[in-house]
Amino acid sequence: MGTKQKPTGIKRIYLAAGHSLRAFKWLIANEAAFKQEFWLSVLLVVRCLFFPFSLFEYVFLWCALLFVLLAEIFNTAIEAVVDRIGAEIHPLSGLAKDLGSLAVMVSVIIATLIWAGVFIQHLSL
Numbered sequence: 001m002g003t004k005q006k007p008t009g010i011k012r013i014y015l016a017a018g019h020s021l022r023a024f025k026w027l028i029a030n031e032a033a034f035k036q037e038f039w040l041s042v043l044l045v046v047r048c049l050f051f052p053f054s055l056f057e058y059v060f061l062w063c064a065l066l067f068v069l070l071a072e073i074f075n076t077a078i079e080a081v082v083d084r085i086g087a088e089i090h091p092l093s094g095l096a097k098d099l100g101s102l103a104v105m106v107s108v109i110i111a112t113l114i115w116a117g118v119f120i121q122h123l124s125l
Contacts, residue, residue, distance in 0.1 A: 027076065033104070034072045041065040044115075057118050064111035071107035075100035 006091040007015055029032040048061055082093045 023073075027073065031072070031076055034069070034076065037068055037072055041069060047099075051122065053118065053122070059119055061115060064114040068104070068107045068111050071104045075104050 006012070007042050028038065042067060045062055048058065053061070082096050087092070
């Protein structure tokens with residue numbers, strides 16, 4: 001039995017970018033939480049540019065927002081896999097979804113603490 005050889009090099013990177021773009025478009029179109037978090041992140045990134053932060057602070061703030069989006073992506077992936085396995089109610093399925101939701105909540109808390117810390121630090125200067 002022959003195995004199909006996977007693409008390598010630039011072609012693999014190009015194809016992976018296409019898959020990622022398709023996933024992003026799906027999230028924006030179908031996941032209300034991701035859409036809200038994405039547009040809030042865009043707004044916060046633009047607004048923080050009006051403050052005299054250091055390059056490190058900008059990167060730190062933006063990474064905190066990306067961390068929230070990453071957690072939401074993982075949460076959605078967990079939900080998709082659980083839903084794909086079956087529609088029947090199972091305690092482990094519910095637990096998996098709840099844990100994904102908790103991951104998002106923890107990421108939001110982390111991002112909030114980072115943003116508050118950076119802004120409070122600048123208020124006290």
